[in-house]
Amino acid sequence: MNIFVVNSGSSSIKYQLFRWPARQPLCSGLVERIGYPNATITHKVFAAEAPRETRRTLALPDHEAGLREVVALLTDAEQGVLRDPGEVEVVGHRVVHGGETFAATTEINAEVKAEIRRLFALAPLHNPANLLGIEVAERIFPQARQVAVFDTAFHQTLPEPAFRYALPERLYTEDRVRVYGFHGTSHQYVARQAAAYLGRPEARLITLHLGNGCSAAAVHAGRCLDTSMGFGPLSGLVMGTRTGDLDPSVVLHLMGQLGYSTEQISNLVNKESGMLGLTGLSDMRDITKALEQGDARARLAYDLYAYRIRKYIGAYAAVLGGLDAVVFTAGVGENDALVRQKACQGLAFLGLELDEAENQQRRPGLREISRAGSRVKVLVVPTNEELEIAGQCAELLAT
Ligand SMILES: Nc1ncnc2c1ncn2[C@@H]1O[C@H](COP(=O)(O)OP(=O)(O)O)[C@@H](O)[C@H]1O
Numbered sequence: 001m002n003i004f005v006v007n008s009g010s011s012s013i014k015y016q017l018f019r020w021p022a023r024q025p026l027c028s029g030l031v032e033r034i035g036y037p038n039a040t041i042t043h044k045v046f047a048a049e050a051p052r053e054t055r056r057t058l059a060l061p062d063h064e065a066g067l068r069e070v071v072a073l074l075t076d077a078e079q080g081v082l083r084d085p086g087e088v089e090v091v092g093h094r095v096v097h098g099g100e101t102f103a104a105t106t107e108i109n110a111e112v113k114a115e116i117r118r119l120f121a122l123a124p125l126h127n128p129a130n131l132l133g134i135e136v137a138e139r140i141f142p143q144a145r146q147v148a149v150f151d152t153a154f155h156q157t158l159p160e161p162a163f164r165y166a167l168p169e170r171l172y173t174e175d176r177v178r179v180y181g182f183h184g185t186s187h188q189y190v191a192r193q194a195a196a197y198l199g200r201p202e203a204r205l206i207t208l209h210l211g212n213g214c215s216a217a218a219v220h221a222g223r224c225l226d227t228s229m230g231f232g233p234l235s236g237l238v239m240g241t242r243t244g245d246l247d248p249s250v251v252l253h254l255m256g257q258l259g260y261s262t263e264q265i266s267n268l269v270n271k272e273s274g275m276l277g278l279t280g281l282s283d284m285r286d287i288t289k290a291l292e293q294g295d296a297r298a299r300l301a302y303d304l305y306a307y308r309i310r311k312y313i314g315a316y317a318a319v320l321g322g323l324d325a326v327v328f329t330a331g332v333g334e335n336d337a338l339v340r341q342k343a344c345q346g347l348a349f350l351g352l353e354l355d356e357a358e359n360q361q362r363r364p365g366l367r368e369i370s371r372a373g374s375r376v377k378v379l380v381v382p383t384n385e386e387l388e389i390a391g392q393c394a395e396l397l398a399t
Pocket residue numbers: 210211212213240282283284285286330331332335336
């Protein structure tokens with residue numbers, strides 16, 4: 001069967017088409033700047049003889065227009081990988097917030113959509129775009145079964161002391177204010193890969209998803225015990241444009257003394273902070289270049305970014321009561337050797353020793369970058385949220 005995976009963001013759509021059960025990716029792509037006259041579609045076809053990539057710039061007024069262009073590419077008479085959109089049997093959607101309702105992958109119906117809509121208030125940047133992606137996919141693939149895979153689901157195993165805030169109880173019982181955690185699909189995928197590599201299903205792992213959004217998770221025997229994002233995807237590690245941990249006194253000061261509105265604060269902490277706020281740049285590749293040119297702000301930002309990771313490694317080693325491996329993943333985690341080096345510095349007391357030469361290597365796939373004698377392994381594990389989503393869809397529909 002063909003499973004089409006959609007990760008719909010506010011102005012972008014990431015997608016991948018798989019042939020199942022072969023787990024074979026047929027094509028993948030990214031639609032960016034939806035809503036602008038210069039939107040782009042980057043579309044990759046994984047043909048065995050010669051993989052090819054096409055890139056088009058065009059005006060895309062909305063998500064529906066974007067997804068219709070993608071379908072045109074999928075079914076293109078010469079370049080396409082399908083004859084007809086009807087050949088897609090399952091559409092798997094990344095949905096960022098599943099609240100407490102969805103602890104597992106779920107087939108989408110009217111009730112599920114209503115609940116995703118009720119959760120808009122908890123994930124205003126993500127869930128509206130996710131629901132839009134679902135509604136558009138239902139129109140374009142009316143014959144397909146639609147399935148939601150939630151970023152929050154993997155974190156539903158957090159024990160209560162880890163998921164509750166020290167706030168009056170009614171804020172939890174009536175308003176559902178608690179830690180939800182995000183990037184669960186990625187943490188689950190890399191944790192499973194790492195445990196399989198180590199040959200230890202019961203392994204104690206710290207997984208570090210370092211992309212645009214960044215989060216850490218403490219995973220023991222495949223169950224998540226703690227994670228650094230909370231009620232929303234803002235707390236914890238320093239990110240491309242988000243603050244990570246921030247004392248709420250700062251927000252009170254901004255509102256009370258400096259006259260910030262709620263919207264201004266939301267923009268500040270979500271879009272103008274993190275590495276962007278510290279350096280004026282949000283893409284780690286650009287920050288690396290600035291660092292190489294001796295930029296002091298870039299050095300501080302790198303140090304702060306890595307320091308926060310190191311702090312979470314220490315905390316989660318305590319949460320786990322021991323540690324078998326630290327796993328780096330996502331755009332920065334998989335590619336940025338300097339971040340990994342700085343984040344692992346000074347952790348020999350935990351039994352964690354990086355092999356600097358291995359760390360600098362650029363091999364694809366899962367790789368071990370700790371010293372031969374290091375008691376705690378350090379692994380780079382490429383994430384694949386789309387493959388994990390497709391797998392969870394197939395598993396759900398097989399039962
Ligand atoms: N070769 C690289 N070296 C350093 N950082 C990289 C590299 N490639 C990608 N990145 C960084 O990865 C981040 C994006 O990661 P990604 O996992 O794609 O995020 P998202 O899925 O949240 O968009 C960007 O900050 C980008 O700079």
